Amino acid sequence: MRTSASALRRGSRWTVSAATAVALLLGGAGVAGAAPSGDPDSPASGIPGAVRLAEFTWEKVTETVSPDGRTVYLVLTDVVGGRQGVYLSTVDTQTGTVTARLPLGDPAPYGRPALSPDGDRLYVGVGSALYVIDTGATTLEARIAAPEQQLPAGWTPGAATSVAPDPDGATLYVGQSGPSGPAGQEQPGRILEFSLGDEEFIDQTAVTGHTVNDLAVLPDGNHLYAGTDLDLLRLDISTGLGTAEVVNLGAKDELALSPDGSFLLALGSVRTYSEGVGLETDTDEVRFHMKYGSGYFEFHHPAMNADGSRVYLLGGPSYTVPVPLYTFVPGENRFDPGVRLSVPEPYVHALTVGPDGHSLYVAGCQYSDSAKGCFLRTLRI
Numbered sequence: 001m002r003t004s005a006s007a008l009r010r011g012s013r014w015t016v017s018a019a020t021a022v023a024l025l026l027g028g029a030g031v032a033g034a035a036p037s038g039d040p041d042s043p044a045s046g047i048p049g050a051v052r053l054a055e056f057t058w059e060k061v062t063e064t065v066s067p068d069g070r071t072v073y074l075v076l077t078d079v080v081g082g083r084q085g086v087y088l089s090t091v092d093t094q095t096g097t098v099t100a101r102l103p104l105g106d107p108a109p110y111g112r113p114a115l116s117p118d119g120d121r122l123y124v125g126v127g128s129a130l131y132v133i134d135t136g137a138t139t140l141e142a143r144i145a146a147p148e149q150q151l152p153a154g155w156t157p158g159a160a161t162s163v164a165p166d167p168d169g170a171t172l173y174v175g176q177s178g179p180s181g182p183a184g185q186e187q188p189g190r191i192l193e194f195s196l197g198d199e200e201f202i203d204q205t206a207v208t209g210h211t212v213n214d215l216a217v218l219p220d221g222n223h224l225y226a227g228t229d230l231d232l233l234r235l236d237i238s239t240g241l242g243t244a245e246v247v248n249l250g251a252k253d254e255l256a257l258s259p260d261g262s263f264l265l266a267l268g269s270v271r272t273y274s275e276g277v278g279l280e281t282d283t284d285e286v287r288f289h290m291k292y293g294s295g296y297f298e299f300h301h302p303a304m305n306a307d308g309s310r311v312y313l314l315g316g317p318s319y320t321v322p323v324p325l326y327t328f329v330p331g332e333n334r335f336d337p338g339v340r341l342s343v344p345e346p347y348v349h350a351l352t353v354g355p356d357g358h359s360l361y362v363a364g365c366q367y368s369d370s371a372k373g374c375f376l377r378t379l380r381i
Helices: 005-009
Strands: 049-054 062-065 071-080 083-092 097-103 121-126 129-134 139-145 160-165 171-176 190-195 200-206 212-217 223-228 232-236 245-248 254-257 263-270 273-280 285-293 297-304 311-317 323-329 347-353 359-366 373-380
Touching: 049 071, 049 083, 049 097, 062 347, 062 359, 071 097, 071 121, 071 359, 071 373, 083 121, 121 160, 121 171, 129 160, 160 212, 171 212, 190 212, 212 254, 223 254, 223 263, 245 273, 254 297, 263 297, 273 297, 285 297, 311 347
Parallel strands: 297 347
Antiparallel strands: 049 373, 062 071, 071 083, 083 097, 121 129, 129 139, 160 171, 171 190, 190 200, 212 223, 223 232, 232 245, 254 263, 263 273, 273 285, 297 311, 311 323, 347 359, 359 373
16 A cells, blocks of 8 residues: 655654754773774774673664774664663774764664665664664764554554665665554554655555565665565565565565675574575575574574675574574575684674675674673674
């Protein structure tokens, strides 16, 4: 179901709260040393080691890396100065220090941040709103509430947590869960189209699932993949948000798209098992398929490198410590046993490859009383 632009424009203009428009700059314990200077135009490599992000948190950590490889942007829940909420933390990959922390509202569901193609803006979905951050100053530029959902009495609006910009930076796509009822009832979610030039939501289309887990836009800007709690969808977005077509029923939770858009790796779970598929995006033909028992062995957090030659995944038997890193080679449809790395912390929430192709940024949390808090660990391939 599509909605007219005029209906979406009501109440969708950008608004900014002055109280949350200022970054709280602070220092942090970091990793000694600096990366070799090398070519100043080449992306920087991160210094191996761990950075402590927060003393107290109970939610996931999500992340992305700047185009120059010098900054990791992380979204997490924390308590700062007695204030419990969602925060954006920035980490300098050359010094291993937390350089800024920006409040993003009260505790609410949030998703993985996404950068604009030029790296000047960062987009984060928190609760039922979209946050736009100026990356140069680490300040909140705008908070945009998603268009109102039709809610029965006593129901809660869905969280708009998945975001993906198109390649030319003119449009942002936002996945929002459907409303939830007081007795566990759920309604279908939706995908929203946001015009960055007009600064408003201009279109939407409904999906069959309740939650929209992940989004990926092809480089031509004409097609969008969406992973929901029911299925993996493909939408024609060449002239607005078209009707969603089902591509796969199992691999639907986490997506990794090659830079040229030719290959998509999708991971997900269905009842008693988990699976992953590698798709040729021009035909949606399954090039690679893996199936494994859910709850015993699972792959998560697929991260594509800069040239699309490798996809890194974390996984293994449940509660395995250290958490092993796996390397999938899309061009050969196989795993590479030659890369042997692992993460010592047991609870990993995010994995990202730096633009240099050799730095892996792993984020997660420790929940034991003796080592509670969140971390960012840098590995070098």
